[in-house]
Amino acid sequence: MVNEIILGQYMPSGSFIHKTSPKLKILCLFLFTFSIFLIKDSYLYFYFLAVSIFVLKLAKLKISYLLRGLKPLIFIFVLTFILNAMFSEGEKILWEWGFIKITAEGLIYSFRFFMKVTLLVIYATLLTLTTSPVELSDGIEDCLAPLKFVKFPVHEFSLMMTIALRFIPTLLAEIDKIKRAQEARGANFSEGSFIARAKNFVPILIPLFIISFKRADELAVAMESRCYMGGEGRTRFRRKKDGLSDYLLFAASLAVIYPALVNYLSHL
Amino acid sequence: MGAEKTLISLKNISFTYNKGLPTECAALFNVDIDINSGEIISIIGHTGSGKSTLVQLLNSQLTPCSGEITWFIDGIYDQRGAAVRRRVCASVGIVFQYPEDQIFEETVYDDIAFGPRQLGKTPEETEKLVFKISELMGLDKEILYKPPFELSGGTLRKVAIAGVLAMEPCVLVLDEPMAGLDPESCDSFARLLQGLRSSLDLSIVMVSHNLEYAAALSDKIYCMASGRIVLSGTPKEVFGDIKKLDEYQIGALPSAIIAAELSAAGLKFAQTPLTAEELAAEILKNYGK
Numbered sequence: 001m002v003n004e005i006i007l008g009q010y011m012p013s014g015s016f017i018h019k020t021s022p023k024l025k026i027l028c029l030f031l032f033t034f035s036i037f038l039i040k041d042s043y044l045y046f047y048f049l050a051v052s053i054f055v056l057k058l059a060k061l062k063i064s065y066l067l068r069g070l071k072p073l074i075f076i077f078v079l080t081f082i083l084n085a086m087f088s089e090g091e092k093i094l095w096e097w098g099f100i101k102i103t104a105e106g107l108i109y110s111f112r113f114f115m116k117v118t119l120l121v122i123y124a125t126l127l128t129l130t131t132s133p134v135e136l137s138d139g140i141e142d143c144l145a146p147l148k149f150v151k152f153p154v155h156e157f158s159l160m161m162t163i164a165l166r167f168i169p170t171l172l173a174e175i176d177k178i179k180r181a182q183e184a185r186g187a188n189f190s191e192g193s194f195i196a197r198a199k200n201f202v203p204i205l206i207p208l209f210i211i212s213f214k215r216a217d218e219l220a221v222a223m224e225s226r227c228y229m230g231g232e233g234r235t236r237f238r239r240k241k242d243g244l245s246d247y248l249l250f251a252a253s254l255a256v257i258y259p260a261l262v263n264y265l266s267h268l
Numbered sequence: 269m270g271a272e273k274t275l276i277s278l279k280n281i282s283f284t285y286n287k288g289l290p291t292e293c294a295a296l297f298n299v300d301i302d303i304n305s306g307e308i309i310s311i312i313g314h315t316g317s318g319k320s321t322l323v324q325l326l327n328s329q330l331t332p333c334s335g336e337i338t339w340f341i342d343g344i345y346d347q348r349g350a351a352v353r354r355r356v357c358a359s360v361g362i363v364f365q366y367p368e369d370q371i372f373e374e375t376v377y378d379d380i381a382f383g384p385r386q387l388g389k390t391p392e393e394t395e396k397l398v399f400k401i402s403e404l405m406g407l408d409k410e411i412l413y414k415p416p417f418e419l420s421g422g423t424l425r426k427v428a429i430a431g432v433l434a435m436e437p438c439v440l441v442l443d444e445p446m447a448g449l450d451p452e453s454c455d456s457f458a459r460l461l462q463g464l465r466s467s468l469d470l471s472i473v474m475v476s477h478n479l480e481y482a483a484a485l486s487d488k489i490y491c492m493a494s495g496r497i498v499l500s501g502t503p504k505e506v507f508g509d510i511k512k513l514d515e516y517q518i519g520a521l522p523s524a525i526i527a528a529e530l531s532a533a534g535l536k537f538a539q540t541p542l543t544a545e546e547l548a549a550e551i552l553k554n555y556g557k
Contacts, residue, residue, distance in 0.1 A: 185357075185432055203382070207370055207372050
């Protein structure tokens with residue numbers, strides 16, 4: 001079934017993390033990403049891991065949601081870990097077989113790499129778990145606002161993102177429906193060679209394209225009939241000024257990344 | 269109609285979506301249905317009452333969580349006695365809601381021929397089948413070589429149904445076949461279904477919101493509410509039970525309501541009238557005309 005939970009799907013729980021301004025949450029994500037790359041000592045990775053779990057608890061979400069988001073990436077994690085461990089240079093050789101050398105430095109390096117990627121995914125998932133797609137695109141629009149000065153179509157860009165995000169589940173449901181319909185008339189998606197299987201997707205893809213074009217057309221008409229004229233002078237339905245709690249959260253995340261900065265500077 | 273023979277029997281079927289996940293959702297409880305050869309069966313009920321789930325169980329696209337479905341159709345089971353999904357799909361043809369959305373070939377002919385080709389029929393057999401089915405569906409020969417997207421909605425729907433019929437199923441299942449059609453197309457469509465039943469010896473299962481057509485076409489009606497079958501029987505039995513229809517908010521036929529009101533006022537009705545004509549005849553009988 002296609003309607004399984006998608007990576008980092010929005011999970012409302014009404015916590016204050018959910019209510020925090022999306023703009024600041026995106027900025028926090030940047031801060032965390034930045035500091036994860038600054039870290040020099042490995043123990044700080046565990047610090048950031050602990051912080052992420054703390055934030056998850058603050059957001060009143062279960063750890064299983066996070067793990068489910070990581071599950072599809074396990075293969076990539078394991079593969080990069082193994083490749084890094086086998087092919088990185090180092091002095092202390094632990095095990096050798098032909099051209100494959102496993103060194104202590106290599107192991108540490110691949111562990112660090114593994115932690116970096118995992119933490120990045122975890123923090124990005126935290127953002128999408130606690131921010132609805134609409135808020136997310138509002139936040140992106142806010143963050144990109146400075147680009148308006150160089151004539152970048154910020155509003156159109158964020159609208160495009162909103163629509164794209166909004167239609168992912170719809171399209172998945174559509175694929176499921178078409179697949180069933182074609183199976184009912186004898187299509188076979190699970191047998192045959194690779195090429196035969198790829199060919200079998202034509203009966204799904206063509207109706208999907210047609211439906212998407214139709215839907216786009218309908219959406220455009222619906223927007224125009226509600227007098228949508230583009231971003232110029234357009235106000236927002238949800239107007240929320242950043243309050244004290246938003247700034248406090250931002251200040252708190254600044255405090256949280258402080259150890260990473262100190263760690264980086266002390267190794268300069 | 270020949271001798272009644274059961275083609276599909278559902279015994280005590282229950283079904284739950286996403287079992288074991290937080291999004292778990294029970295759709296069917298203890299459903300029993302027998303589908304006999306040559307019958308037209310209607311399933312009526314609200315959106316979300318489990319009709320579409322039931323339909324997908326019939327051709328094994330969904331597997332019940334408990335209970336048993338048996339197909340009494342030749343060649344469905346393999347040597348080990350397990351139902352082969354592809355064979356079930358071929359013998360129980362399902363036409364989903366808005367079936368015109370599934371059309372994808374360059375010409376109408378190719379689209380109708382998709383099913384037979386998938387089943388490994390020779391080009392000659394396929395051609396014969398396509399011509400036979402399109403004639404039954406009332407599609408002109410010249411339409412067959414047109415790209416499908418030039419056709420009107422009603423015709424497209426006929427093409428889509430022809431695509432399912434070309435698999436030569438013995439049970440045809442239609443999910444909301446009349447949705448979005450104008451009244452005239454609905455009428456001609458109803459006649460078409462009756463024609464198909466007699467000419468192809470089909471059993472037809474129809475999921476419908478339209479009570480008039482369900483009453484006019486069906487041999488048997490099942491009413492569903494919250495995943496259960498709450499009322500079943502011949503159209504006259506079902507639509508005569510206005511109290512129960514009201515209880516589950518399925519809606520009643522106007523003629524049956526009028527008959528109920530009049531019989532409360534003292535008129536006598538030999539049977540539940542399903543159409544305005546039957547109602548008029550019954551009233552006139554009371555006045556000895």
